Amino acid sequence: xxxxxxxxxxxxxxxxxxxxKITELFETLDPANYFNPGDLIAVKIxxxxxxxxxYIRPQFVRCIIDRLSQLKVKPFLTDTNTxxxxxRAEAQSHLCTAFDNGFTREITGAPxxxxxxxxxxxxxxxxxxxxxxxxxxxxxxxHNADGLVVLTHFKGHELSAFGGALKNVGMGCAAREGxxxxxxxxxxxxxxxxxIGCGECVVWCRGxxxxxxxxxxxxxxxxxxxxxxxxxECILTCRQKAxxxxxxxxxxxxxxxxxxxxxxxxxxxxxxxxxxTFVTNVSPLCDCTPFSDRPIVPDLGILASSDPVAIDQAAxxxxxxxxxxxxxxxxxxxxxxxxxxxxxxxxxxxxHQLAYAERxxxxxxxxxxxxxx
Numbered sequence: 001x002x003x004x005x006x007x008x009x010x011x012x013x014x015x016x017x018x019x020x021k022i023t024e025l026f027e028t029l030d031p032a033n034y035f036n037p038g039d040l041i042a043v044k045i046x047x048x049x050x051x052x053x054x055y056i057r058p059q060f061v062r063c064i065i066d067r068l069s070q071l072k073v074k075p076f077l078t079d080t081n082t083x084x085x086x087x088r089a090e091a092q093s094h095l096c097t098a099f100d101n102g103f104t105r106e107i108t109g110a111p112x113x114x115x116x117x118x119x120x121x122x123x124x125x126x127x128x129x130x131x132x133x134x135x136x137x138x139x140x141x142x143h144n145a146d147g148l149v150v151l152t153h154f155k156g157h158e159l160s161a162f163g164g165a166l167k168n169v170g171m172g173c174a175a176r177e178g179x180x181x182x183x184x185x186x187x188x189x190x191x192x193x194x195x196i197g198c199g200e201c202v203v204w205c206r207g208x209x210x211x212x213x214x215x216x217x218x219x220x221x222x223x224x225x226x227x228x229x230x231x232x233e234c235i236l237t238c239r240q241k242a243x244x245x246x247x248x249x250x251x252x253x254x255x256x257x258x259x260x261x262x263x264x265x266x267x268x269x270x271x272x273x274x275x276x277t278f279v280t281n282v283s284p285l286c287d288c289t290p291f292s293d294r295p296i297v298p299d300l301g302i303l304a305s306s307d308p309v310a311i312d313q314a315a316x317x318x319x320x321x322x323x324x325x326x327x328x329x330x331x332x333x334x335x336x337x338x339x340x341x342x343x344x345x346x347x348x349x350x351x352h353q354l355a356y357a358e359r360x361x362x363x364x365x366x367x368x369x370x371x372x373x
Contacts, residue, residue, distance in 0.1 A: 002366040003310035009301040009371075010280070022063040025304045025372060029274045035147045037072035042145035043110065044172060045077055046153060047098035050087035051290035054281040056153050058102035064149065064276070065109040075149070077103055077112045079172060080139040081120035081236075082288065083179040083245060089236055091118045115139030116175040121233055123175030126264040130360070132257045136264035137178035143265070147272035150308070154277050154315045156284040156296065159254055161341040161350035162319075163286050164312035165275045166357055170262035180232040182257040184246050187228035188235055194242035195220045204237045255353040262308065263362055275311050277303040279318055284329050284344050294328040296340055309363030313354055316341070 006028040008021045035041055043064065048055035061077070068075040077098075081090055088094040091114040098112050105111050116122045116139035123137040124144070142148070150165055157163040171182060180188075187209070197219030202210045209227035212219045221242070223234070234243045249257070266273055279300040283292045300318045305311040319341070324334035333343035341350050354365050 001364075002368045003305060003307035003364050005303055005305040005307070005310050005314040005367045005369050007301050007303050007314075007369055007371045010299050019060065019063050021372070022060055022302060023067055025302055026064050026067055026276065028372070029304050029306060031067065031274060032071055034272055034274055035068070035071055035073045039073045039146035040144075041068055041073045041075045041147045041149060042078045042115070042142045043068075043075050043149045043151060044142065044168060045079060045103075045151045046168065046172065046287045047079055047088065047094070047103050048101050048287045049290045050097050050100065052287050052292050054153065054155060054283040054292035054295075055101065055287050056151055056278050058104075058107045060278070061103070061108045061151065064151070068149070069109065073147070075110045077108060077110050078115045078139075078142060080116040080142070080175060080179075081114060083176060083183065083232060083235065084288075085236060085241055086288070086290070090120065113141050115141040115173070119233060119236055120176030121231060123177060126268060128260050128264045130256075130260035130263065132253060133181065133260040133264070136261050137175045137181070138261075138265055139173055139175050142173045143268060148265070148269050150273065150275045152275065152277040153281070153287060154279045154319070155282055155286060156341060156344050157286045158345070159251060159348070160258065160353055161345045161348040162312075162316060164315055165277055165308040166259060166262050166312055166353055166362070169265050169308065170258035170260070173265045174261050176232045176236070177230055178261060180230055180245065182249070182254060182261060184248055187223050187225040187230070188232065188243050188245055190221045190223060191242045191244060192217070192220050194240045196240055196242075197221065198240075200239070201234045201237050201243060205234055206231060210234060251348055252352050256356050259353055259357045259360065259362065262357070263360060266308070266362065273306070275305050275308055277311050277315050279303065279315050282319060294325060296325050296328045296330050296344070297322040298325070305367075307363040307367070309354055309357045309365055310367035313365045314367050314369055316350065
């Protein structure tokens with residue numbers, strides 16, 4: 001049976017503005033049927049890297065928070081820290097970036113909680129028994145929430161070709177250890193050129209995998225892969241940025257791991273999760289970049305569904321069926337019906353993540369699009 005995906009466009013007038021349309025779209029999901037008074041509801045969103053401007057507007061988020069508050073639930077905005085070292089690598093910088101980008105309680109109506117704690121190591125192990133992931137590491141405050149509202153900015157992505165609801169949940173809800181597990185199957189490495197031999201990583205390493213060795217240029221840290229437990233905390237600990245991720249996982253396996261992580265999050269919250277996807281400012285790169293390039297298509301609208309696979313498929317179809325932006329970085333596939341994401345990332349089969357998610361029971365690619373008047 002096809003899943004229902006609801007849609008509103010971004011046209012507005014004197015009688016109805018976009019904020020009202022967002023509220024009406026959210027109401028089509030019947031949130032009162034998902035959440036109970038007093039529930040702690042995690043509203044998963046990407047706050048945008050410092051310098052990025054393509055993320056969902058905080059004013060739009062306020063529409064959803066206000067409706068949740070009317071239902072007497074307790075919503076909070078949340079995300080997890082990044083694996084790479086940027087403006088959201090640990091909670092202090094992450095919160096400052098979120099506030100600078102407008103995600104304050106005064107604007108959105110909800111507090112911000114970084115789900116995996118100060119350094120990204122506040123996680124919960126969840127049994128998955130997938131083909132690749134047996135025990136997923138999920139941000140504890142997302143795992144412990146009573147329900148989940150997933151707000152996704154739909155855009156391109158360097159590894160999965162597009163970033164949709166599945167990535168927002170699978171990658172975005174993982175603690176630091178989980179992010180490393182998805183991206184790499186070997187331990188981080190030390191850049192001898194950048195390492196100053198301070199020993200902070202040695203003290204911090206929980207697995208006892210890092211030691212200092214004397215080399216010609218002085219003391220340098222070295223990671224023993226056999227003792228590395230994959231927590232990835234050393235990457236953040238090193239203030240010289242000398243400990244680096246080895247991005248060696250193949251794209252199809254990365255996608256499958258990401259989907260299995262999404263299953264770890266969603267299986268714990270059956271009947272307690274809804275999705276809204278903003279197909280606006282469809283930038284060619286992830287919101288993790290410190291800039292936003294020109295959108296590859298016009299703003300197309302906002303989607304809502306209880307099915308993460310269906311809403312991702314609908315968003316892809318909307319983008320691909322739209323005319324491309326001729327002044328964007330798209331060099332081909334500018335006509336309606338042509339594959340915009342294959343043009344951006346020719347070597348990536350974006351459909352693999354959707355097919356795999358459907359195969360393990362996360363949803364269906366078969367959907368009916370119902371447009372609100």
